[in-house]
Amino acid sequence: MEERELRPVPDWHTIPRMLRDQAARHGDVEVVVSDGATLTLSELARKASEVARALMALGVTPGDRVSVWAPNTPDWVVAAYGIWDAGAIIAPLSTRFKGIEAGAMLQRVGAKVLLVAEGFMGTSYLDMLAEVRDTLPELEHVVVLGDADPGTSRALRWDDFAAGASSISPEAAEERALSVAPDDLAEIMATSGTTGTPKGVMLHHEQLLRGYWDWSEIVTLREGDRYPIIAPFSHGFGINAGLLACVLRQATMMPIPLFVPDKLMDLIEERRISVLAGAPPMFFKILDELDGPDPRDVSSLRVAICGAAAVPPELIRRLLDRAGLDRMINAYGMMEGTVISMTRAGDPVEVIASSTGRAVPGVSVRVVDDDGKDLPPGERGEILVGGYGVMRGYWRDPERTAEAVDEDGWLHTGDIGELDEAGNLSIVDRKKEMFIVSGFNAYPAEIEGLLLQCPGVAQVAVIGVPDERQGEVGRAYVVPAPGGDVTPEGIIEWARANMSNYKVPRRVVLVDALPVNPNGKIDKPALHARAATEQG
Structure with a gap:
């Protein structure tokens, strides 16, 4: 659409x-x-x-x-x-x-x-x-x-x-x-x-x-849809793209007080779920179940919304093929800017996987350098957002409001991204997630996208950790693909052969699962806490 x-x-x-x-x-x-x-x-x-x-x-x-x-x-x-x-x-x-x-x-x-x-x-x-x-x-x-x-x-x-x-x-x-x-x-x-x-x-x-009427239009949320609200209502997505959107469109919301990933397939089968929103780990779970010895029935699923900086293209292809989805949507929004950009019907897999689509109507997106100068397509800088969705400000906090929204009404998101010639916005990372390796800016989301191309890697999360010689270096937590035969040494060797040297993680840790927060997104603070207790 x-x-x-x-x-x-x-x-x-x-x-x-x-x-x-x-x-x-x-x-x-x-x-x-x-x-x-x-x-x-x-x-x-x-x-x-x-x-x-x-x-x-x-x-x-x-x-x-x-x-x-x-x-x-x-x-x-x-x-x-x-x-x-x-x-x-x-x-x-x-x-x-x-x-x-x-x-x-x-x-x-x-x-x-x-x-x-x-x-x-x-x-x-x-x-x-x-x-x-x-x-x-x-x-x-x-x-x-x-x-x-x-x-x-x-x-x-x-x-x-x-x-x-x-x-x-x-x-x-x-x-x-x-x-x-x-x-x-x-x-x-x-x-x-x-x-x-x-x-x-x-x-x-x-x-x-x-904002959420337009979001619902693009998602094609409609009467008859059964939509579990997994994101907490205390979060902007849960209350607005869930509690509010369902009433806007006469869809049936199913509040989920405690999301248990292992019960996701039961939920889809028993309640005939048609719309599902979450982060990549949730959709990987669906695929693991579909590829198991007793495949589950997910034929009711119609639309999936995935909010993430980068979504593995293979994940989207497999969901479209194996789950029979009509639509897979990637989107970008934030509390301070409501709905910012979304992929659209007809977008190829590569656009859905590598970008959050184009700005929604009534919203403007710019990518600027440190001096506030607009950058051409393909160059990275901070994402600025304008339009009706920008917040009124922070309650009783004019100082931090002024830091976030400039005099011309542009919201400074703190996210690093780039636009392509068609206006599709790719989120490279949060400014605060970026780490510097020997003077080079390293973006975890970009490194994660590269490592997902390594054979045998199903999921990965990268953080920066302190290093005496290089200031900071990357540490990758990797979930091996089912039946995959990978080793930390093998992943690092592959990375050295396929990535710029400063992007290569210094250490790879194999894990059974990545920690996630209540919204289903990777819990990076938990990984930083874990890294602080690990040797090397």
Whole structure:
């Protein structure tokens, strides 16, 4: 699907208006399916309004921040739309956060209400919150999601919270929802991961609707699709390309609270999954299962979305052939810039594998040198992004906002990339991932792409480690192909014969699997931590 074929986003302007229109037109469509729970669009709209009334009863006013600290569940979906109906701003917290980290983000955004899970994976979030509660003077209420018991904590049971809705009339709640303006903030998304001072990306209603309507158009997300949301709702992809996009397109979302790779094939077979989004390791898992002694049925899969700097061409070819996919899409986006570029229908395998496609409509992409000068196609520099998707800024942080978005409105992504003559954007690496070997800039993603061409190498992750003589050198963690007969020495020998000498990893470590984060991407911090404990 080319840009000219994208239908314009309907005349909604805000998420509450979008939900009401979808519920009125497609009320019987099942938009959420999870173990023991199913929600139609009309049921979601009704439950969201009840949550909005309960929040209003707690004193939530337009522009207040409400946080959600929970895994992906139907309750999370209802809570999000209820927060938006109340005119509030959702500020999600990662379930990986510990108490100090959650407290830092709650303090940063000045959250008035926190909706929290309890007991997920044996973790007491209420206990962790208790450690920092005294540092959060703006946090007035804590509500426990579902039927969990808050125990002796200063938290409301969900039933008690919901009962408060009776004090607010449906008419008052409707007036509140319809008073939300297109440029009102909808989200403040944490960007610092699980370490460091948190930053909160400010995104407003109209830009989110535009960005993820266009994303859904290119993906061809539609009614009848069954789409497991593996990325956490606390992450921009999970909440926007999942929770929001499915309601935009009447698709059925399946919230996955805890992704277990070994159960992926069961999920596809039993739930007849048609759309799947993730990083390369997840798709390698599918191929391993398909090539096993008892091939699984993945005939329901229609579209796969892979967000990665480089995707092995052979992975795409095998998925198209073995899994019978109609489309394989590579894409590039970030919290601060929403949807930036995507591959399109008709793009050859080589374009999907080596690039993240062309800028989406309404978004501009530049590649510049250290002086901010535009570089010609084929030359590498920092990626700058302009257009409607650029964030409003970092919440209560004008200094770091100015560092990220210049006076002309260009977002400085910190990513290194290059454009080809057709405008396809290739991501070489993060500036911070780059390491310098004897004065040469080495980009892990590029080296990984080269090493994947080595016979017997199925997956690889490269990091830079300190070296007394060369400053830094590469270390490669390699997953051998099934039945492959490779050795670290053999891989290094191949690299020396096929790569520039500064790109050749000093050491290769064979592993059974690469560590991944909740979004299915390679967990580079975990590899750095491992490298620090290894000799040599």
